Amino acid sequence: MTVAKLDEAIDSLSIDSVGAMLDTHLQLDEAIDTRLQAVMADTESSAAAIIQQMRQLYDAARNLVQILSGTSVKSEGMGADILASMSGLVEIGAFIEKLPTTMKRDLESVKQVADEITTLSELVGEIQTISLQSHMLAINAAIQASHAGSSGAAFQVVAKEMHALASNTKDVATRINKGLTRARHVVEHGIATSITDSSSRLDVVSHASKSIEKLRDSLGYMSEHYQARIATVTRHNEALARDIAEVLGQIQYQDVVRQAIERIRTAITARNDFLQGAVEAAINRDAHFGTLPAQLEMIFSDFVTEEDHHRHSALVAVEGGSEPRIELF
């Protein structure tokens, strides 16, 4: 298009056509503004949803930390109880380990009893010998009493009594001997059985203390293992809670964006008011028509200045900003 044709086109523009263009322009801006408001509402509702979900996540993490903390305390208590029980078991183990020695000593005592029984059996033999000798004496006394005739009658009675005493002594000695024999058999059988039965078990018993100590060590290791795991999970959950708090901080950008859109909408509204006024000034041949460029410049300048006041809120650092992000007075 040549300059002449352009001039011709400009000359052909009527106030009505300019007004129609302005209407279309305003409709466009209105559509843009509606969309911007929708964007603001969308970012706001999505930010609110994110905050709610992050809060739920945080609450879940905090509950987990509390549960783990409770578990840790309980397991510490259980660990202490187990260790206390283990101390008791270790004492029992030590006692059991001494059992073979104790049993051996007890068997020695029983063997001594058996030896005593054997000694007593020998004494019974001596009693039987005495009984035989008494019997012989009774026979001799009876012979001597018969030789003495009537004067030996009383002595004959004594000889009979001695004979009866010797017989009784022999019977008693025989019964004692039988009893001692049975007792000796019982004791010897008991010793033999005890040695046979316990010999294999004593080997197991001798390791009881070591087994219990091993069990205690295993429980101690297991307890430490789970304590360490719980501590790790707790640490990670605390880090998660911190990260969630940081995410919530970053969601403040939604507010930054919202305010930026509001400033843009304010500038657009000011410009549209200006355009409307400009058309009216043109129609009315307003005397202030010449100040329109300066007015538009001011709208532009206000917008740029206002944005400059918020440049620190940009996600990416902006050059030239000297004001600190955080300042305590």
Next chain:
Amino acid sequence: MLMSLQNSLEIAGFNVLSASDGAVAMKKLEGGAKPDLIITDINMPNMGGIEFIGKARGLPGFRFIPILALTTESQQAKRDEAKKLGATGWLLKPVGGADLSKIIRQVLPGA
């Protein structure tokens, strides 16, 4: 913004009393609310943060309560105005949870 900040503070272990703008906050303070710390935005409807800081400082018993401004506004003139009216600090959004907790503990030792 309010929701985000409230959750950040609650997660950090603080009890939070919130208000949608300066006017609502003033009503709460005049009604007897006595927070240990006030955090206010600057650009708010009905009553902005600068005006709120000035009015809150004028309430009996609020002379030494820390007031932090949390805003997108970095204009030095507004900072100076807030400082003059009694603001304790100026924080530019966004401020992460850890930073916010650190600052609160700076102005509220023992918090």
